[in-house]
Amino acid sequence: MIEAGVYPNEFTSVKLLGVCSFLGLGMGYGKVLHAQLIRFVVEMNLVLKTAIVDMYAKCEWVEDAIKVREAVNALVDMELSGILPNNFTYASLLNASSSVLSLELGEQFHSRVIMLFRGIALPNVISWTSLIAGFAEHGLVEESFWLFAEMQAAEVQPNSFTLSTILGNLLLTKKLHGHIIKSKADIDMAVGNALVDAYAGGGMTDEAWAVIGMMNHRDIITNTTLAARLNQQGDHQMALKVITHICNDEVKMDEFSLASFISAAAGLGTMETGKLLHCYSFKSGFGRCNLASNSLVHLYSKCGSMFNACRAFKDITEPDTVSWNVLISGLASNGHISEALSAFDDMRLARVKLDSFTFLSLIFACSQGSLLNLGLDYFYSMEKTYHITPKxxxxxxxxxxxxxxxxxxxxxxxxxxxxxxxxxxxxxxxxxxxxxxxxxxxxxxxxxxxxxxxxxxxxxxxxxxxxxxxxxxxxxxxxxxxxxxxxxxxxxRPRQCWMEVKSKIYLFSGREKIGKNEINEKLEFLITEIKNKGYPYQENEDKLYHSEQLALVFGVLSVPTSAPIRKNKNSLICTHCHSFIMLVTQFVDREIIVRDRKRFHFFKDGQCSCRGH
CATH class of the missing domain: 1.25.40 (Serine Threonine Protein Phosphatase 5, Tetratricopeptide repeat)
Known part of the structure; x- marks a missing residue:
């Protein structure tokens, strides 16, 4: 544009500054634009001044002091120019206060903002919303609630954005839910979604489901929010059940919801469900989306199938940092230590940015592979070579x-x-x-x-x-x-073991009493075979069996002989069960994959991939 001899005016500059703020391009680009405004003597009207303040306020990656100084200096410059700030200007400043990470600076900026806010003759809903959101995001729950009450006393009615903004805190949600129902604001989908997010995020799943049941309409955000929150709480099985509600509401899955469901399948280690989601991803054209593709690499890694994980990784057109991290972590947890370290070298050759999770996976790999000196080198190179502070x-x-x-x-x-x-x-x-x-x-x-x-x-x-x-x-x-x-x-916590057979999850609890059923009869048969073959086996005196033993026998009876038996545990595998599975695989020709709380164990022909570590 400039090369063509057409110079930007105030309207062009506002749009460019907005792009910097929205895309997070950082203060570097913003300062270049600001300098160009001065160079080309662009008229500094109210809209442009506000855009400059907003740009500096949203550069969250810079130091707090720089952010506050630049934003306030822009305001002072605005006032010296004789241009009075309006509600939009104050809204930008108030948003800046909510992004300040330093508590001391944040409090100073809040004081400045409150003083400026009190100077507004007739604050509108945007000004009130910005102020309340700033306090809510800093965890000042009581202050946010009283400001909301003051807003109502001033006869300024909150809109759906006001309510959805401040519903992020569970305490505020409980206080405001009654008002929302009375004012019928819960009809608005954004408010309903915010309620679902607040309740589900606070562990109040039943309340979240109740809100969903009362909503007239639900969109993909409703279901994705719930699934993501359930995943965070470890309730992966319930997260997968959200898929049924999506189908009932005739809502189409997007890449974000799909990634949440794949993550749930990964958490459970359910290979069959994961493959169904993989098929849906391929048919829906999400293969070009790194978010879904990275989730697939994570899924197969968590299911102990690094062959499928590596194949999913190779299908990614441009692997990003998350792609490489998931691959390295998966290789390490599956016992492929040299391959994990080789993948790290490939990541560096591809000039992909390393982050703290990259080194966490590397140190874990070295720990699992007994590579003490190499692990120490990786740890101390974090800060010295890569300027990443260890956490x-x-x-x-x-x-x-x-x-x-x-x-x-x-x-x-x-x-x-x-x-x-x-x-x-x-x-x-x-x-x-x-x-x-x-x-x-x-x-x-x-x-x-x-x-x-x-x-x-x-x-x-x-x-x-x-x-x-x-x-x-x-x-x-x-x-x-x-x-x-x-x-x-x-x-x-009760020791539990679960496995997926024909898309159904079967749960086994630890130390269950022997009964007269097919599983226990088969278990007794295997123990007898172990003793007859002269293998050392110490039976429990109280005739109680561990969940791994019961799940193993169920897998032998239910899983086709050509397929590996995959089991998942919520704790570390005990020495007794580890020895039992190794003995069984000496005379039962099956591959048994156990994912415990920390790593994978691949049993075959009386051996385990962990080599006793």
Missing amino acids: LDHHVCLVDLLSRGGRLEEAMGVIETMPFKPDSVIYKTLLNACNAHGNVPPEEDMARRCIVELDPCDPAIYLLLASLYDNAGLSVFSDKILKLMRERGLRS
Whole structure:
């Protein structure tokens, strides 16, 4: 345009600044445009000044101080020019206050905004909405509610955008739901969707379903929001049931909803359901969308099928950072350590941006592959070479890496010197390693610290400490720990195992009593065969069997012999079940894939991919 000798005017500039704000192109482009405005002496009218303020306010990636200074300087410049701000100008400033991450700067900016807001003679619904949203997004729930009440007292009626904006907080949602019903605002789909998101996000699933039932119309956002929230809470089976409601409402799935459902199938490890969703993705033309394609790579990785995962990855036209991260993570959790590290090298050669999750997967891969020195190199290169600051998750992986390598003192040193407050997760990671190495004194100290200081309500700590004493032959102390756990009313989460057969999920609970049915009869037959062949097997005295054993037998009876038996667990596989499956595969010609809480175990011909680690 400029090369053609046509110079931008104020209308062109407003549009360009709006593009910078909307697409998140950053302050760099915005400043270039601002400089061009000055260079070409473009007339600074009210609309253009407001667009400049809005652009600086929305550059969220810059430092808070720069953001506040630039936005306020633009306002001061506007006032010095003799142009009075209007409601749209204040709306932009108020939105800027909600994006400030520093609490101190945010409070200062809020004070400035409130002062400016009080200077508006007749604030309209846009001004009120911007102010309330700014407070709500900073977690100032009570202030937001009182401002909403003040808005009504000023006889300014909130619109659907006002309500949907402030319904993100569950406490506000409960307070405002009555008003929404009385004013019949829940007829509006945006308000209804906001209610569903608030209730589902707060774990109040029944209330979310009730809102959906009362909505006259539901769109894909309604169902996608619910499915995504259910996934976040780990209720993947319920998330998949949302598909039925989409079909009943005759709403077409988009790439966002499809990704949510594929994620649910991945969470459950249900291969058959995942393949059906894959077919839908292909027929609907979502193969060109990285969001859906990345979800498919994640799905097959979580189902223990890296062949299909790699094939789905190769179908991606331009793999992005998420694509590579999912592939590397999947290879690592499936035990393909060298392939995971090779994929990382390919990622760098492709000049794809690395992020913190990339290194989390790499350190995990090194931990699983007993590559201690290489894992340390990756960790320390994060900040030194790639300018990525390690987070708490990276330190947890580092502790696991050092612990598995037997360097327990160094692992403890990491916990004591890291710039984060230790949580129970990082201590449990070290506890497991200490237990494996038979290092009683430091583990006991850590376990007691967790019980007293960190998380006295976590039953896993008590069980780890009890296991430590048992392995050390100190059963008296083990009994005391378990007694303390019972006195505090703590119970461990039931050990469960599930598998999918013919698109139906079957759940098995741990330590079920033997009954007279086909599964238990087959289980007794396998145990008898193990003993007859002279393999070492220690049967439970109370005749109770673990969920893995029951699921294994069910798979042998139900899954075609040509297909692998895939099982999923909500906890780590125990030593007893691990040995049992290895023994069974010595005389039963089946491949058995177990996905526990941390990794995959591939059993075949009496061997396991974990090699006993």
